[in-house]
Amino acid sequence: MNAHSVHAQITDRLRNVGLRPTRQRVDLASLMFVGEDHHMTAETLHRDASSAGVSVSLATVYNTLHQFTQVGLLREIVVDSGRSYFDTNTSEHHHFYFEDKGVLEDISSADVVLAELPDAPAGSKISRVDVIVRVTEA
Ligand SMILES: [Zn+2]
Structure with missing residues (x-):
């Protein structure tokens, strides 16, 4: 191109x-x-x-x-x-955050299963759930 x-x-x-x-x-x-x-x-x-x-x-x-x-x-x-x-990827997905390096890595939305969420407060609805899994060097 x-x-x-x-x-x-x-x-x-x-x-x-x-x-x-x-x-x-x-x-x-x-x-x-x-x-x-x-x-x-x-x-x-x-x-x-x-x-x-x-x-x-x-x-x-x-x-x-x-x-x-x-x-x-x-x-x-x-x-x-x-x-x-x-993020240039605007589709639904989650992230690992490497605290030591300050770097994000994608987690596919299929790899995070949320067993239970509270009901949205009255008069509101859940628009999106973002999960950030914070990791440090082991
Ligand atoms: Zn991402």
Whole structure:
């Protein structure tokens, strides 16, 4: 696939979710949506952008990640307060979190069986259950 078609594809994808395909959004999206699904933080994406010669501020990276999350292009995984990962895989699945390395690894949703959940509080419904299994080096 050539660079032009990737660019066109990304532009379409942004338009489809109602985001104006600005240069910065397209540049960042081109870095995010390549290869296999992966998890990133604002810092790792900012570093990737710098390496690729894309000049954006960390604040812009944050804003873009949150905008993409709001429209469903990404899924945010809050590991600790102040520590968020963004997942290009928005389908239902869970995560191992390697506390020592600060790395997430996918767990297939079929591998987690929840035997019992409380009823949702009155007037609400369960929209999703996220499981984070925290692991440390043994
Ligand atoms: Zn994931």
